[in-house]
Amino acid sequence: MSYEALIKKAWSSGAYTLDEAEAGKADPAAALSRRAVRLEMEQIAQRETWDVASCFSAHKEGIMKLAPFVKFREEKFGAVLFETRSEKVYTLSPTGAAVVREIVAGADSNNLVDKLKAKFDDPSGKMAGEATSFLAQLKEKGLIVE
Amino acid sequence: MTTETAAHNEETATSDLGAPLYVAWQITNECNLACLHCIEESGPGKAFKDELTTEEAYAVIDQLVKAEVPYVSFSGGEPMVRPDFFGMVERITKGGVGLKIETNGHYLTPENCKKLKDLGVKAVQVSLDGASPASFNKMRVHGRFDAALEGIKNLREAQVPIEINFVPAKFNIHEIGAAVDLAHKIGAYSFYTGKLMFTGNAVRTWGITAPDEADYPQFFATLKEKTEEYKGRMRVYFHEMGLLDELRYRLENPAALFIVLPNGKVKLINALPFTCGDLRTDTLGQVWSQFQTAWKSPRVSTFIDRLAEDPSIVSRLHQWEEVGGK
Numbered sequence: 001m002s003y004e005a006l007i008k009k010a011w012s013s014g015a016y017t018l019d020e021a022e023a024g025k026a027d028p029a030a031a032l033s034r035r036a037v038r039l040e041m042e043q044i045a046q047r048e049t050w051d052v053a054s055c056f057s058a059h060k061e062g063i064m065k066l067a068p069f070v071k072f073r074e075e076k077f078g079a080v081l082f083e084t085r086s087e088k089v090y091t092l093s094p095t096g097a098a099v100v101r102e103i104v105a106g107a108d109s110n111n112l113v114d115k116l117k118a119k120f121d122d123p124s125g126k127m128a129g130e131a132t133s134f135l136a137q138l139k140e141k142g143l144i145v146e
Numbered sequence: 147m148t149t150e151t152a153a154h155n156e157e158t159a160t161s162d163l164g165a166p167l168y169v170a171w172q173i174t175n176e177c178n179l180a181c182l183h184c185i186e187e188s189g190p191g192k193a194f195k196d197e198l199t200t201e202e203a204y205a206v207i208d209q210l211v212k213a214e215v216p217y218v219s220f221s222g223g224e225p226m227v228r229p230d231f232f233g234m235v236e237r238i239t240k241g242g243v244g245l246k247i248e249t250n251g252h253y254l255t256p257e258n259c260k261k262l263k264d265l266g267v268k269a270v271q272v273s274l275d276g277a278s279p280a281s282f283n284k285m286r287v288h289g290r291f292d293a294a295l296e297g298i299k300n301l302r303e304a305q306v307p308i309e310i311n312f313v314p315a316k317f318n319i320h321e322i323g324a325a326v327d328l329a330h331k332i333g334a335y336s337f338y339t340g341k342l343m344f345t346g347n348a349v350r351t352w353g354i355t356a357p358d359e360a361d362y363p364q365f366f367a368t369l370k371e372k373t374e375e376y377k378g379r380m381r382v383y384f385h386e387m388g389l390l391d392e393l394r395y396r397l398e399n400p401a402a403l404f405i406v407l408p409n410g411k412v413k414l415i416n417a418l419p420f421t422c423g424d425l426r427t428d429t430l431g432q433v434w435s436q437f438q439t440a441w442k443s444p445r446v447s448t449f450i451d452r453l454a455e456d457p458s459i460v461s462r463l464h465q466w467e468e469v470g471g472k
Binding site: 069071072073074075076077080082084085086087089 | 162163164165167168214216217244246268269307335336381402
């Protein structure tokens with residue numbers, strides 16, 4: 001199990017511990033002991049999910065929010081997202097900006113696209129497709145939590 | 147709203163932005179240490195005579211908040227020696243700006259680390275130029291390796307995200323692997339390094355600090371190995387570009403980044419002597435506009451061309467020249 005997978009597991013369950021089966025799969029090439037893996041896992045979880053309590057709260061309520069290390073700013077062309085951990089900038093189109101604006105407003109992951117469809121004309125369904133795809137990208141990159 | 151453009155992520159053109167994305171603010175030139183390589187020539191008693199007052203610094207912060215600058219770093223000198231340091235931290239973080247502190251780690255007491263955590267500081271970058279007291283203490287005159295490590299331990303206990311910065315020198319470049327390992331062991335999530343720059347104090351100490359150019363290939367090879375080794379656990383960032391390559395790249399692609407000096411003047415980039423405004427008297431919007439113009443000034447490109455022929459001109463970085471502003 002990769003560290004990324006371990007982190008995801010921790011985010012979902014809130015448990016920073018490994019059972020025997022998981023420990024057996026944990027990076028055998030590095031020959032780390034179960035104890036060492038667990039310790040490192042705890043350290044990573046502590047570091048990377050330092051605002052984990054609020055993330056879990058968001059999860060329980062079924063809403064999304066920007067990750068604690070992400071900043072959003074509207075621009076003439078759309079918006080930018082600034083990821084403070086890697087200091088990486090993401091330029092957003094107007095569609096991307098509309099998606100993030102809804103997230104900031106506390107949108108539910110199940111109805112965000114419907115909300116956008118209600119607000120904007122989208123006869124071809126193009127905007128809805130882009131918004132769905134963009135939402136998946138945001139999740140994949142860890143820029144939002146739910 | 148248009149739906150013509152796909153939601154995407156890419157590099158942002160600086161000129162399209164309404165304000166900088168990152169402000170690197172040297173809040174004082176005073177420092178408790180006198181490091182051999184300090185780009186700012188900071189040290190005890192080296193505060194500028196005209197540094198921003200608390201009131202002026204707060205006014206700058208209010209502008210940064212209003213412009214929604216997403217990320218700001220406080221550096222120095224040693225930023226934590228400013229008596230109003232925590233007041234500045236509180237004002238900027240409460241305004242919603244992400245804040246990073248760049249420090250030598252000697253003031254990171256448990257109490258201070260808790261305050262930084264409580265105030266929502268996003269990261270603290272500690273300079274750790276070496277994996278041993280011998281190399282660290284040699285580079286950081288008046289510095290103590292154990293004090294920096296203790297500060298980092300306090301950060302970790304307070305759960306403040308930690309970054310480590312390493313500057314290579316003749317006497318520590320071979321420790322790079324051990325330094326990355328140490329950074330991970332003490333709980334850092336990022337490690338930064340690059341080549342030693344011929345500027346600031348390094349101009350005077352070049353003979354004893356500058357690594358042999360022949361040592362750099364192994365230095366970067368080790369960093370590449372460590373990048374892979376720590377993938378998913380700690381990010382290892384390093385710049386292989388030398389100063390001239392970096393400046394030529396920035397001439398074509400200016401970063402959306404201001405360098406604010408302790409007296410409020412704004413530099414285009416650390417490695418150039420040019421300023422483009424003064425936040426003591428100009429608005430952030432004015433300086434941002436002047437910043438765009440200044441990068442296109444022939445004086446900037448000419449300086450970079452001259453640098454290719456005469457690297458020693460970079461030693462005059464602190465003789466500021468106004469370009470694109472007042």
